[in-house]
Amino acid sequence: MADKCHLCLLGLIFLSSLLTDTSGEDDVHVFISSGEDVRLPCNNALPDCKSTTWIYNSRHSAAVELIGLGIKKNDTERHERLSLGSDCSLNIKNITKEDYGLYSCRQYVNGQKQGDDTRVYLHVIRVSSSSSQTEISPGSSVTLSCQLYSSYGVSCDDWIRFQRIDLFWVNQTGVKRTISDSRYQESAPRRCIITLTTTLLNEDDNREWRCNVTHGDQVKTSATYTVKSSGKKTNSSISF
Template sequence: MAECHMFLLELIILCSIFTGTNGIEETNVFFSSGENVRLPCNNARSDCTSTTWNYNSHKETVELVNGGKLKNNIERHERLTMGSDCSLNIMKATKKEYGLYFCLQYLNGRLQETDEHVFLHFLHVSPSISQTEIKAGRSGTLSCQLHLYPGVSCDTLVRIEGYQLMWVNQAGVNLMTDSRYQILFFSNLCKISLATTLLNEDHNREWRCQLTQRNQLKTSASFTVKYSGQRCILGMSSVHFTQGTLLSGF
């Protein structure tokens, strides 16, 4: 019976994603590696005892919370907590955390019509050359990509909801107008690259990829160049804003 219930739940999820379902509230949350993430559950009751959290990675569905209690037989249970508002919190989130989370409410054992879908999307920056190849005078490219849950349209996020990727310097100045850098936007609009040639004065210089929505910062991922002797090392850090709170991970 448990397997049958989970199979039917997966069918409901797929139908609601691709056809739309009345009564479902959808929320987009963004993060980069190492961030503490909060997933809201706006339809929850006061004591959370009716709340169930499930996760879908587009391959399988996993129950994380049942009746307001965390499941202990899942791989990442030690990094999960529930807030007093029934939100699901993930500590030091990694790329494998991105996907669809859904907060369900059960009343007298029956699934209610209203639930919340939280799409957790992952922002990642990667260099085109290895650490041993990084040195002054060498050209390289940083690629910044927003990994979206399958079925979520990047075109919709950008053109309708006003999300935007951009490269900025340490002072937060957009690098689009700086002739030193070549910035390329990809056709899917959720990937942007920055190319440049490293200079001696780039020691401790940071380049940051920001995700904004109508000029409000959602999350960012950055790289900092550090020179050591004749070689330099590229380090990574990330900066995030969540409900007005500044979080950082190293």
């Protein structure tokens, strides 16, 4: 029994070290809303970017080379949305939830790897609606789902628990919703997903429902969903 407890303790220590930022001072965490453009910094870049290679990793696929020695690869799904900045940063347009994961900026000179990688972890937040209708009338019930897509070698739920990452809905004044808001029912089936259910009123036309992501007390990014009625199309809009 003592041996089993010892192994459990070692496992918890390993998980804690993995989830905290002990993997290197060059690690960068970027939070972004789906639909936005993002810039991923390369802190170890050499002049003119001809030595710069960007590699993408996710938990669900093999590593993919996006930029090789300063040249964009043509055979990647992200090809049209990628560009290399003058400072060797990686620019990605119109972020989707599939873009989350680890991006590594690596330097090669004469075929030899130089120094440590700059590792950039991209975390994507997205809000979606339970309704597929293009018009939602007053009196209808709608459920909005806010989800954070994140990868740090472990599950998203484990990572945000250790890192004090929080997802929550805010009202129109930017204040976190409370249980006193009787119009709304919130649930959190997982730490990386929260839902908001409400019955629409006439005054809800063109109203934004906002979901925030915070790290400690700092807002990292937010996503909003705007419900349109009166014959207008239901759509989503993203903002910071």
